[in-house]
Amino acid sequence: DVADIPAVPEWLPDHLRADGIESLYPPQGQAVEAGVTEGENLVASVPTASGKTLVATLAMLASVERGGKALYIVPLRALASEKREEFEQFEQYGLDVGVSTGNYESEGGWLATKDIVVATSEKVDSLVRNDAPWLDDLTCVVSDEVHLVDDGQRGPTLEVTLAKLRQLNPDLQTVALSATIGNAEALAEWLDAALVDSDWRPIDLKKGVHYGQALHLEDGSQSELPVRNSEKPTAAIVRDTLEDEGSTLVFVNSRRNAEAAAGRLASTVEPHLTADERDQLAEVADEIREVSDTDTSDDLAEAVEGGAAFHHAGLASGHRSLVEEAFRDRLVKVVSATPTLAAGVNTPSRRVVVRDWRRYDGTAGGMQPLSVLEVHQMMGRAGRPGLDPYGEALLIANSHDELDELFERYVWADPEPVESKLAAEPALRTHILATVASGFANSREGLLEFLEGTLYASQTTERGRLERVMDDMIEYLERNEFMERDGGDLAATSLGHTVSRLYLDPMSAAEIIDGLRAWQRGDGRARADDGASAADRPAADAPAEGEEPPGFTTASDLAADAEDDEETERPDPTAMGLYHLVARTPDMYELYLRSGDEEEYQMLAFEREAEFLGSMPSEFDPAFEDWLSALKTARMLEDWASEVDEEVVTDRYGVGPGDVRGKVETAQWLLGAAESLAGELGLGLAPAIREARVRAEHGVREELTDLAGVRSVGRKRARRLFDAGIEDRADLREADKSVVLGALRGRERTAETVLENAGHRDPSMDGVDPDESARPDES
Numbered sequence: 001d002v003a004d005i006p007a008v009p010e011w012l013p014d015h016l017r018a019d020g021i022e023s024l025y026p027p028q029g030q031a032v033e034a035g036v037t038e039g040e041n042l043v044a045s046v047p048t049a050s051g052k053t054l055v056a057t058l059a060m061l062a063s064v065e066r067g068g069k070a071l072y073i074v075p076l077r078a079l080a081s082e083k084r085e086e087f088e089q090f091e092q093y094g095l096d097v098g099v100s101t102g103n104y105e106s107e108g109g110w111l112a113t114k115d116i117v118v119a120t121s122e123k124v125d126s127l128v129r130n131d132a133p134w135l136d137d138l139t140c141v142v143s144d145e146v147h148l149v150d151d152g153q154r155g156p157t158l159e160v161t162l163a164k165l166r167q168l169n170p171d172l173q174t175v176a177l178s179a180t181i182g183n184a185e186a187l188a189e190w191l192d193a194a195l196v197d198s199d200w201r202p203i204d205l206k207k208g209v210h211y212g213q214a215l216h217l218e219d220g221s222q223s224e225l226p227v228r229n230s231e232k233p234t235a236a237i238v239r240d241t242l243e244d245e246g247s248t249l250v251f252v253n254s255r256r257n258a259e260a261a262a263g264r265l266a267s268t269v270e271p272h273l274t275a276d277e278r279d280q281l282a283e284v285a286d287e288i289r290e291v292s293d294t295d296t297s298d299d300l301a302e303a304v305e306g307g308a309a310f311h312h313a314g315l316a317s318g319h320r321s322l323v324e325e326a327f328r329d330r331l332v333k334v335v336s337a338t339p340t341l342a343a344g345v346n347t348p349s350r351r352v353v354v355r356d357w358r359r360y361d362g363t364a365g366g367m368q369p370l371s372v373l374e375v376h377q378m379m380g381r382a383g384r385p386g387l388d389p390y391g392e393a394l395l396i397a398n399s400h401d402e403l404d405e406l407f408e409r410y411v412w413a414d415p416e417p418v419e420s421k422l423a424a425e426p427a428l429r430t431h432i433l434a435t436v437a438s439g440f441a442n443s444r445e446g447l448l449e450f451l452e453g454t455l456y457a458s459q460t461t462e463r464g465r466l467e468r469v470m471d472d473m474i475e476y477l478e479r480n481e482f483m484e485r486d487g488g489d490l491a492a493t494s495l496g497h498t499v500s501r502l503y504l505d506p507m508s509a510a511e512i513i514d515g516l517r518a519w520q521r522g523d524g525r526a527r528a529d530d531g532a533s534a535a536d537r538p539a540a541d542a543p544a545e546g547e548e549p550p551g552f553t554t555a556s557d558l559a560a561d562a563e564d565d566e567e568t569e570r571p572d573p574t575a576m577g578l579y580h581l582v583a584r585t586p587d588m589y590e591l592y593l594r595s596g597d598e599e600e601y602q603m604l605a606f607e608r609e610a611e612f613l614g615s616m617p618s619e620f621d622p623a624f625e626d627w628l629s630a631l632k633t634a635r636m637l638e639d640w641a642s643e644v645d646e647e648v649v650t651d652r653y654g655v656g657p658g659d660v661r662g663k664v665e666t667a668q669w670l671l672g673a674a675e676s677l678a679g680e681l682g683l684g685l686a687p688a689i690r691e692a693r694v695r696a697e698h699g700v701r702e703e704l705t706d707l708a709g710v711r712s713v714g715r716k717r718a719r720r721l722f723d724a725g726i727e728d729r730a731d732l733r734e735a736d737k738s739v740v741l742g743a744l745r746g747r748e749r750t751a752e753t754v755l756e757n758a759g760h761r762d763p764s765m766d767g768v769d770p771d772e773s774a775r776p777d778e779s
């Protein structure tokens, strides 16, 4: 019973009962028995939707009750806001909840007063690097979806962050929540934690495979599910579920497939909708169109009008929440999604269809099967407790052999064990610098000792490997002047501290520094000024292979820089040049070159060679293709910063509006970092970098940067104001209201807000609340 949980606040039992929670689920009970409310470490490996969050909540509330402070680490930003909303229900009892996601450079001082902080692992890592003092006060840390330590991209950050928090605070309680995995005991051992390893679920899940005209379930049963002649199996399943008033979640392997499937499934759903549902769906569709004026937005709205939707990471967050809400309200009957949705966002449905069990993987070459863990997590979204009798999760087979294979591979299979990915070079490079810079280790031995506290060390049988990669990375960091070695002692240089605080991959920092210095020296450009094209560049001009690794700068180079500076005045780099510089760092996820792109970008590369910072690799160099991909990304940023319509940009580059914004955000961060590095190195390029950054931020040309910075103005309104003769913030402050009104097409409320935000002193405007209307326009 909820009244018997020790050490939690007095008000909690009543609060839980009011929420319909009378007694604990069995795994929750086991967690309490293991002492999770009394400060004990715990790993809970439990299926999706089986009440893991409550286990964490109990631990956090009990910890705060004892005067402590709790941190909840989430793997995705989208989950941070969901969790914050969930924990905000405790604010009525005097608890303070904060969320921290973006802005990697700050120490988040305002979080010091919060009782519960929700943050992504990257954010926590950066808080540690920036020495946020309140981290010392933490008494409880929760790691949600801790099985993601297995993820090659982001796993190492989570792993190292947990190790650091635990080293900072030896008494820190660690609660790690995991999907069911093959080796939960390894995680428990790593974290010195008690283990609850359970496959209990609050609602039955039946896994199975659809083949031919029937469903084959894991219990051996078969039931008819006929597919009509003109129909795909997925549509047949959706129709069958609808006839039983249920909803379906369909997982596919790419964004494009998600969009296409939603379009097709809308025609399956549409005939089943009531008039009332159609009206409500039309309203949701309107809201979707308001979020952004793009093809994606239109396609989504159109699907929603038919009772279907798609969901993927390329959607704007406004789109995502509208879709999730309409699905939970059972208005939208089917959502086709990429696996991001499976990773936590709470949208259960009667049936789940895992339509694609292979996904394209560039590094492995071709289509690769999904992991059992991933497929089981998607399947776990089936069945809504209290609403459905049970959930059904289905794969689709196209042949009898495939039917057998899918049963073997997924239905009967156990999830894989989780393995640390820390030994990968980019991860170690980044984390070794951060660990030394933030004082967790100041010698080779100390570093090794710290790394011994990671999951990797607890799992590896090949002890020497970690040490070897570590030594290589120390050498790399030394060579690039990020770290210094004195005997056995290690210290970060001032540049190294900056790189770590800026949250850059050291290799990105080296690329940026090299590019900026090359520009300062006048490399590359001089050649282009000669009128010589890259093709007839003398071979001697290319850097001799194997001579100097990238990022290496000698004292004589620096002296040469200084001499050069006296001789000539360097022009500023262009926005394109700077966008390309940051686009080719490993911190920017580049756009792929599609077939046919290569020729186009090759021409563009030669046309604009004079603008690049650093010299372009020759066409025969394997690095050339990366250079071109970065150029595609850079030109997208340049288009955006030249006021090209969002819709035209998404079309031209074959991406969603969320992607454009994602790239812009990354570019803003990297350009901000480049600005700091230029300042630190005394390179004098900071103003040009700042301008490129602000143009990207607002998506405007140079002359609008001031105006577009006024709150609720945005790129389109700024252009209209400018065309009406209002050229900057100062003009706007003095402007005639009627002129502003004219420029903003007679929208009274918008005009007033804009004027107020610019600091316009008009007595008739007293009392207008600037927050009350007019978001920045994107439409």
Ligand code: ADP
Binding pocket: 020, 021, 022, 023, 024, 025, 028, 046, 047, 048, 049, 050, 051, 052, 053, 054, 346
């Ligand atoms: P998980 O984090 O394991 O995916 P959640 O914590 O989101 O699962 O729980 C799924 C749902 O179960 C939530 O809506 C939650 O309110 C509900 N729930 C959790 N514990 C209980 C309980 N003991 N009794 C009834 N409902 C519960």
